[in-house]
Amino acid sequence: MKTEIETIAGETPGIAYQLIVHRFEGSDAAAPRVYIQSGLHADERPGVAAMHFLIPMLEKAEAEGRLLGSLTLVPHANPIGAAQHLYGEHMGRFATGTRTNFNRDFPVPDESGVRLLDQASAPVFAERRLKSRLLELAGGCPIVLDLHCDDEGVQYIYAPEQLWPEMSDLAACLDAEAALLWDSGSDRAFEEAAFEEMRARAPNGNLTGHCVTTVELRGQNDVDASLARKDAEGLYRFLQGRGVVDAGAIQAPALREDFVGKPIRHVDMVLAPVGGTILFHVTPGDRVQADQLLAEIIVNPGCKDGSVEIRAAQAGYVLTRRIRRFIRMGDNLLKIIGDTAAVASRKGALED
Ligand SMILES: [Zn+2]
Known part of the structure; x- marks a missing residue:
């Protein structure tokens, strides 16, 4: 060498x-x-x-x-x-x-x-x-x-x-x-x-x-x-x-x-609907079903309706999740490979 x-x-x-x-x-x-x-x-x-x-x-x-x-x-x-x-x-x-x-x-x-x-x-x-x-x-x-x-x-x-x-x-x-x-x-x-x-x-x-x-x-x-x-x-x-x-x-x-091999249009970029503290209910490698609870985001701790649930749009495979547990509205929370395409086509990178 x-x-x-x-x-x-x-x-x-x-x-x-x-x-x-x-x-x-x-x-x-x-x-x-x-x-x-x-x-x-x-x-x-x-x-x-x-x-x-x-x-x-x-x-x-x-x-x-x-x-x-x-x-x-x-x-x-x-x-x-x-x-x-x-x-x-x-x-x-x-x-x-x-x-x-x-x-x-x-x-x-x-x-x-x-x-x-x-x-x-x-x-x-x-x-x-x-x-x-x-x-x-x-x-x-x-x-x-x-x-x-x-x-x-x-x-x-x-x-x-x-x-x-x-x-x-x-x-x-x-x-x-x-x-x-x-x-x-x-x-x-x-x-x-x-x-x-x-x-x-x-x-x-x-x-x-x-x-x-x-x-x-x-x-x-x-x-x-x-x-x-x-x-x-x-x-x-x-x-x-x-x-x-x-x-x-x-x-x-x-x-x-x-093994899960799919076109990139199958990736569902799950975005945070609100900002707050993340409690994940799935880990990378999990299979999930449609409507399964993926995560909660705590907005107002301890209060009634103080957290927001995020559920799977379709059945699929959890590829990744955010490493930090504080998130802004609009940040990527999880990447899920859907069993069917999540979008009709996907140009460009998944993330900034
Ligand atoms: Zn990199």
């Missing part, structure tokens, strides 16, 4: 960020090239923890001559967001200087297939130059994994509908509980921008063997050694299955029996 530390200039004198890039050189030029990053939302740590265990596994494979494909790994994909604290609270999702979500507004190819990336010296904000650099590092790789997590949730992946069910091998190897299949963009998240680049360069539109995904490694607090090791082993098994690491003859794992 070779490590390079790149510098991203800050916007003001004296400020610079370091981007650590690890590279593995595979022995077979025909094997797939892989890009993996974690921590793009800098307050999401399960992916960083998984990388901690994955990297030594890849080093071992490299030392033993079993590494076929080349890999580029960026375990701290967002040093800008990692450094943002406001009165002691970490703010890793939005760039405080521009109010832009770190996983939106990535440059995508225009109608003529041209993608304009900001160069390192471009006179634009650091966050834009970082985004361009991450896409550049992932460029040309048929396998691109962006490791994230949700508030509280099961493990699930996003996948372009075009790459499903081929990408179900990733879900099976990770032992993921669910997949959301998208077909019309996500406000130019990293995954979408990487996929558009793949599509632009795929001969005859043939995307066989490609994989691009946002992996949601459960919730923000699901960071411990056993989960991180399990996720690293799952990623490694996936790389073996895709021929990036030579594994000999291995049995491909199957999807979980209770």
Whole structure:
């Protein structure tokens, strides 16, 4: 493994960020090239923890001559967001200087297939130059994994509908509980921008063997050694299955029996009808029936009619729930994958 530390200039004198890039050189030029990053939302740590265990596994494979494909790994994909604290609270999702979500507004190819990336010296904000650099590092790789997590949730992946069910091998190897299949963009998240680049360069539109995904490694607090090791082993098994690491003859794992894979229009974004204190009655991974009590929000503690009940609009599967227990009217309370479509179509990302 070779490590390079790149510098991203800050916007003001004296400020610079370091981007650590690890590279593995595979022995077979025909094997797939892989890009993996974690921590793009800098307050999401399960992916960083998984990388901690994955990297030594890849080093071992490299030392033993079993590494076929080349890999580029960026375990701290967002040093800008990692450094943002406001009165002691970490703010890793939005760039405080521009109010832009770190996983939106990535440059995508225009109608003529041209993608304009900001160069390192471009006179634009650091966050834009970082985004361009991450896409550049992932460029040309048929396998691109962006490791994230949700508030509280099961493990699930996003996948372009075009790459499903081929990408179900990733879900099976990770032992993921669910997949959301998208077909019309996500406000130019990293995954979408990487996929558009793949599509632009795929001969005859043939995307066989490609994989691009946002992996949601459960919730923000699901960071411990056993989960991180399990996720690293799952990623490694996936790389073996895709021929990036030579594994000999291995049995491909199957999807979980209770796996839920649905188009993203099935997701019911349950919003808080009032502000207050949340009492949840369901947890991620639960099956719910129509009209089942999902949560109460306490508005006036102890008073008659002092709380508001939220019930399921239809039968489905609880994917995620809010991590904090205080909520504003209009905030997202839960994501539920409905058995039938919750909306006719869904463009853009699920959340800001
Ligand atoms: Zn994220």
